[in-house]
Amino acid sequence: MTAELIDGKAFAARLRGRVAELGARFREATGRAPGLAVVLVGEHPPSAAYVRSKIKATLEAGLESFEHKLSADVSQADLLALVAQLNADDTVDGILVQLPLPKHIDADTVLLAIDPDKDVDGFHPMNAGRLATGTGGLVPCTPLGCLMLLEDTLGDLSGLDAVVVGRSNIVGKPMAALLTAANCTVTLAHSRTRNLPHYLHHADIVVAAVGRANFVQGDWLKPGCTVIDVGQERVDMGDGTRKLIGDVDFESAASVAGAITPVPGGVGPMTIACLLRNTLVAAHTRAGVPLGKKEI
Numbered sequence: 671m672t673a674e675l676i677d678g679k680a681f682a683a684r685l686r687g688r689v690a691e692l693g694a695r696f697r698e699a700t701g702r703a704p705g706l707a708v709v710l711v712g713e714h715p716p717s718a719a720y721v722r723s724k725i726k727a728t729l730e731a732g733l734e735s736f737e738h739k740l741s742a743d744v745s746q747a748d749l750l751a752l753v754a755q756l757n758a759d760d761t762v763d764g765i766l767v768q769l770p771l772p773k774h775i776d777a778d779t780v781l782l783a784i785d786p787d788k789d790v791d792g793f794h795p796m797n798a799g800r801l802a803t804g805t806g807g808l809v810p811c812t813p814l815g816c817l818m819l820l821e822d823t824l825g826d827l828s829g830l831d832a833v834v835v836g837r838s839n840i841v842g843k844p845m846a847a848l849l850t851a852a853n854c855t856v857t858l859a860h861s862r863t864r865n866l867p868h869y870l871h872h873a874d875i876v877v878a879a880v881g882r883a884n885f886v887q888g889d890w891l892k893p894g895c896t897v898i899d900v901g902q903e904r905v906d907m908g909d910g911t912r913k914l915i916g917d918v919d920f921e922s923a924a925s926v927a928g929a930i931t932p933v934p935g936g937v938g939p940m941t942i943a944c945l946l947r948n949t950l951v952a953a954h955t956r957a958g959v960p961l962g963k964k965e966i
Contacts, residue, residue, distance in 0.1 A: 674929040676819050676898070682939035685818070689946045690731045692966060696953055697732075704953035705734035706764040706790065706945075707756045711749065711775070712742030717768045724766070727942050733949060736762060746775045750783050757785040763953035764790035766945070787956060790948040792844065801847045808948050813845035815940025816877055816898045817852065823896055823929050824875075828853035833869050835859050835886065835917070836879035841900055845877050866890070878917035888922025897923055897930040900937050 697703045706728050710721045721737070728735040738752060749767075756765050765788045771777045781789075786796040792810035800807025820827060832854040836842035846858045857869050861880050867890035870876055878886045879900035891897065901917030916933030924930055931937055947966055954961035 673897075673924040673927040674823075676823055676896075676929050676931045676936060678815070678819055678931055678936040679939045681819060681822060682815075682943035685940075685943040686727065686731050686946060688966060689733075689943070689950050692950055692961070693732045693953075696950070696957070696959060699959055700957050702761060703732060703734045704764070704949050705736060705762045706766065706949045707736040707738065707759075707762045709738045709740065709749070709752065709756075709765070709767045711740045711744055711768070711771055714770065717770070721768055724942055724945060727946060728949075731946050733946065734761065742772050744775075746779065749775060749780055753780060753783045757783075757788065762788065763956055764788055764945075764949035766791055788952055790945055790952055792948065793840070798839070798844070801844055801851075804851055808952060809848065810840055810844045811941045811944035811948060812841050812879075812900060812937060813848055814947075815937055815944045816845060816900065817848045818944070819898060819931065819937070819940065820875060820896065821852070827875070830854050830874040831857075831872055832875035832877070833857045833859055833873040834877045834879065835861075835863075835866070835870075836877075836881065836900070838879065841879040845879065849875070849877075861885075876918075880917050882917055883915040884917070884919040886918040886923065888919060888924070888926045891923060891926045893926055894928040895926075897927045898937060899931050899933050902933060902938060 693704055708721055708724055725735050725737055756762050765784050767780055781793050786794045789797055789808050792808045797807040801809055832849045834842050834846045837858055837860045846856050849856045859866055859869055870890040871892050873892055873895055875896050877898045883903040883905050897918055899916035899918040903915050904912045905915045907913050914934050
């Protein structure tokens with residue numbers, strides 16, 4: 671392996687520490703801590719585990735955590751009523767409704783009901799529009815974390831060629847918008863892109879978020895490029911164990927790339943850290959307390 675490992679876990683720990691510092695300063699200025707409300711519907715085990723991790727990180731950063739657990743058979747009307755209640759609660763700066771939701775609930779309707787200024791997931795169409803037009807707003811956590819890792823590794827991204835593999839509203843599209851705002855030349859590719867290796871072989875930056883284990887191969891890459899692997903698929907190894915695998919074939923890619931994120935320990939820890947960061951930013955915006963871009 672020749673590539674530098676991009677340590678997302680270490681970066682995320684530093685970011686959480688900064689959130690804690692600025693959160694304490696916010697408390698001194700306003701008399702309260704930034705507050706994050708997390709809504710979990712049902713007992714989907716991965717979602718429940720993820721919510722526990724979010725709540726733990728929120729409390730460790732000195733932020734206020736409001737947890738709402740609802741039964742799997744809760745009506746859409748009751749869930750929307752809770753969202754309206756949280757929208758009106760001045761102690762709540764961020765609202766996160768954990769996905770997926772039960773099939774009888776329309777997730778788009780629920781996400782649309784969240785106040786865009788409290789939408790710390792960055793999924794609301796208004797925040798998507800703000801990102802696309804460069805007019806502020808809250809940014810989805812995973813692509814924001816990817817951008818932070820890229821800037822920490824490469825510095826100024828201006829003029830670099832970037833390929834994003836994957837076009838989801840959660841990662842691919844906002845990632846492309848963030849890289850465009852950072853003055854990269856961006857290609858948004860996906861699993862049906864013809865001759866994908868051609869595009870990747872000319873890319874200084876590759877962000878893989880296609881949701882297919884080991885999809886991107888090392889010989890597709892430009893030597894010395896920087897690879898951000900968003901994928902996290904649990905793959906049966908055939909011996910009774912399951913292993914977390916990314917979208918990039920790590921061994922082959924690490925022999926070509928200049929820098930690469932591991933799975934796990936790369937992008938994953940950044941998602942929760944950026945959720946806390948977004949909660950802090952939302953609190954400052956709502957309270958009218960200045961927060962410089964360079965501070966966080």
